[in-house]
Amino acid sequence: xxxxxxxxxxxxxxxxxxxxxxxxxxxxxxxxxxxxxxxxxxxxxxxxxxxxxxxxxxxxxxxxxxxxxxxxxxxxxxxxxxxxxxxxxxxxxxxxxxxxxxxxxxxxxxxxxxxxxxxxxxxxxxxxxxxxxxxxxxxxxxxxxxxxxxxxxxxxxxxxxxxxxxxxxxxxxxxxxxxxxxxxxxxxxxxxxxxxxxxxxxxxxxxxxxxxxxxxxxxxxxxxxxxxxxxxxxxxxxxxxxxxxxxxxxxxxxxxxxxxxxxxxxxxxxxxxxxxxxxxxxxxxxxxxxxxxxxxxxxxxxxxxxxxxxx
Amino acid sequence: xxxxxxxxxxxxxxxxxxxxxxxxxxxxxxxxxxxxxxxxxxxxxxxxxxxxxxxxxxxxxxxxxxxxxxxxxxxxxxxxxxxxxxxxxxxxxxxxxxxxxxxxxxxxxxxxxxxxxxxxxxxxxxxxxxxxxxxxxxxxxxxxxxxxxxxxxxxxxxxxxxxxxxxxxxxxxxxxxxxxxxxxxxxxxxxxxxxxxxxxxxxxxxxxxxxxxxxxxxxxxxxxxxxxxxxxxxxxxxxxxxxxxxxxxxxxxxxxxxxxxxxxxxxxxxxxxxxxxxxxxxxxxxxxxxxxxxxxxxxxxxxxxxxxxxx
DNA sequence: ATCAGTCCATCACATTTTGTTATTAACATG
DNA sequence: CATGTTAATAACAAAATGTGATGGACTGAT
Numbered sequence: 202x203x204x205x206x207x208x209x210x211x212x213x214x215x216x217x218x219x220x221x222x223x224x225x226x227x228x229x230x231x232x233x234x235x236x237x238x239x240x241x242x243x244x245x246x247x248x249x250x251x252x253x254x255x256x257x258x259x260x261x262x263x264x265x266x267x268x269x270x271x272x273x274x275x276x277x278x279x280x281x282x283x284x285x286x287x288x289x290x291x292x293x294x295x296x297x298x299x300x301x302x303x304x305x306x307x308x309x310x311x312x313x314x315x316x317x318x319x320x321x322x323x324x325x326x327x328x329x330x331x332x333x334x335x336x337x338x339x340x341x342x343x344x345x346x347x348x349x350x351x352x353x354x355x356x357x358x359x360x361x362x363x364x365x366x367x368x369x370x371x372x373x374x375x376x377x378x379x380x381x382x383x384x385x386x387x388x389x390x391x392x393x394x395x396x397x398x399x400x401x402x403x404x405x406x407x408x409x410x411x412x413x414x415x416x417x418x419x420x421x422x423x424x425x426x427x428x429x430x431x432x433x434x435x436x437x438x439x440x441x442x443x444x445x446x447x448x449x450x451x452x453x454x455x456x457x458x459x460x461x462x463x464x465x466x467x468x469x470x471x472x473x474x475x476x477x478x479x480x481x482x483x484x485x486x487x488x489x490x491x492x493x494x495x496x497x498x499x500x501x502x503x504x505x506x507x508x509x510x511x512x
Numbered sequence: 513x514x515x516x517x518x519x520x521x522x523x524x525x526x527x528x529x530x531x532x533x534x535x536x537x538x539x540x541x542x543x544x545x546x547x548x549x550x551x552x553x554x555x556x557x558x559x560x561x562x563x564x565x566x567x568x569x570x571x572x573x574x575x576x577x578x579x580x581x582x583x584x585x586x587x588x589x590x591x592x593x594x595x596x597x598x599x600x601x602x603x604x605x606x607x608x609x610x611x612x613x614x615x616x617x618x619x620x621x622x623x624x625x626x627x628x629x630x631x632x633x634x635x636x637x638x639x640x641x642x643x644x645x646x647x648x649x650x651x652x653x654x655x656x657x658x659x660x661x662x663x664x665x666x667x668x669x670x671x672x673x674x675x676x677x678x679x680x681x682x683x684x685x686x687x688x689x690x691x692x693x694x695x696x697x698x699x700x701x702x703x704x705x706x707x708x709x710x711x712x713x714x715x716x717x718x719x720x721x722x723x724x725x726x727x728x729x730x731x732x733x734x735x736x737x738x739x740x741x742x743x744x745x746x747x748x749x750x751x752x753x754x755x756x757x758x759x760x761x762x763x764x765x766x767x768x769x770x771x772x773x774x775x776x777x778x779x780x781x782x783x784x785x786x787x788x789x790x791x792x793x794x795x796x797x798x799x800x801x802x803x804x805x806x807x808x809x810x811x812x813x814x815x816x817x818x819x820x821x822x823x
Numbered sequence: 824a825t826c827a828g829t830c831c832a833t834c835a836c837a838t839t840t841t842g843t844t845a846t847t848a849a850c851a852t853g
Numbered sequence: 854c855a856t857g858t859t860a861a862t863a864a865c866a867a868a869a870t871g872t873g874a875t876g877g878a879c880t881g882a883t
Binding site for chain 1: 522523524527563564565566567570572577579580581584585588589591592595596598599600602603604606607611612613663794795796798799800
């Protein structure tokens, strides 16, 4: 029983050689199969025999014949080698971002609007990827992404949280959403002054974009008559459609609600909404986040081009 | 996607290093766990990262933090390493002959007699070994063992089949088995001449041992009155017990049937039955056959010593 | 019987992998 | 700011793995 102690370390190459010899029936054939020379196989086999502590083949007539012991080991060896191959395969899938779980946070309106198709496309292109897509307050979204409770997210710019890496993604203009029955419905654009005395439907109280709007009214010395305050574009549009007032909204987010009952008319002065893609600054993006990021860049840059063409 | 092509070959050591880093949380600890130095771990990890084509840890604050990708790979890696460990374990079991399937052929009476306890002991000592134990004609037993349809066997000597390796195992004397009611039952031994006119129960027609008996009668010029001819010791004894005649039997095989209704009395001249252990001469014994052979040598040599003591 | 061909083991040597020690840079802690 | 920890790297030693050359054992065809 002392032979067993002189255990030469096990190596994958020995296992591959062993398998190839069993499968091909000879060391020479195994060498060809593995793309090495026959002496290499002889030695790998010798190493494996030393590891297990007993002969795996008996040599007769200048041939190798597997012993019963070798055949008993063969199954196990094959399983292990297949395992090793699965590692490579899985690595390849991960490399191609074909596999994984991506947690994204984004504002509700952004998900319902421009992100929907982008995510759907991404899922189609990476069938084995799973995505969770949630909405949180901008504050918690920031934190979740920063300390990696979520992989990435979208947020309205500007954003300067120190723990976040921010990539601008999408810009769109501010529009007035109103019913065709509204007196301003015939305008080709609407200025701040035009909104004097009008019922306003506004959203995002406290958000940067809202502050900008407030600012513009203040500078133009136009008093704001905020009839309805809400937090989603969908709701703002719903009420505008019912002619409750003029909603001031992000063009990209509101477009899907425009129809014969809801017009979108440019607001002057031009006011930009910008969304950025955020990931944690503490760690490099995971491959999957990276793939999603690049997908979004392509998709949103196309979307942006289409958008500018409509202006 | 080109990075993937520069695939450095996968090695078990890389996988072990990777697992150890994940499990211990640092390269230094992994190095201790594996009994190597930290730079070795760093390099094995770098090699594995090169193999998979992407980073498995992000380096921050002089520490290693596994990426999501690394955690996704970890399971698979662990399975494979466990597979490798199973190979070594299985090899060890095979080495210790703790595992396997042993096909033995032996004459029925030999199985029922001396072999029974020996095999039972062997099975107790090697709980995961399976045995098949079959009886065939001596001719087919020889052939089966020679071309390895069976791993080993027992056969009456002499045996000189060129394809067989023969090891003498067990010798015993020839006895007369008879009922206590038989006139010869009081003898301390029985000679050929004493059997003149007696009803004989003989077995193994055509076998070497039978020829020897025939020979002895011929040389002594004692006519044989064969009342019953059969092929197992058990049957011969059954009839002797019923006082149908005197059975001439192998002591070792008949002992188990001796009781108050059946006496075993030495036959003169002394006539030896010898059994040998046979394996194929074309291949070395498998480890399991070897272990069984050695077990039999020990067991039968004890048995032989006990036997000689009773004479 | 001889000859060419095949197979495996072994030798001598080149290359690659894996290990070492020593050192450095980045960071944490008191 | 000194001190200790961590990981990466360089320079080198040892071991594993590769190569071609060669020889012995065997096969099969002359």
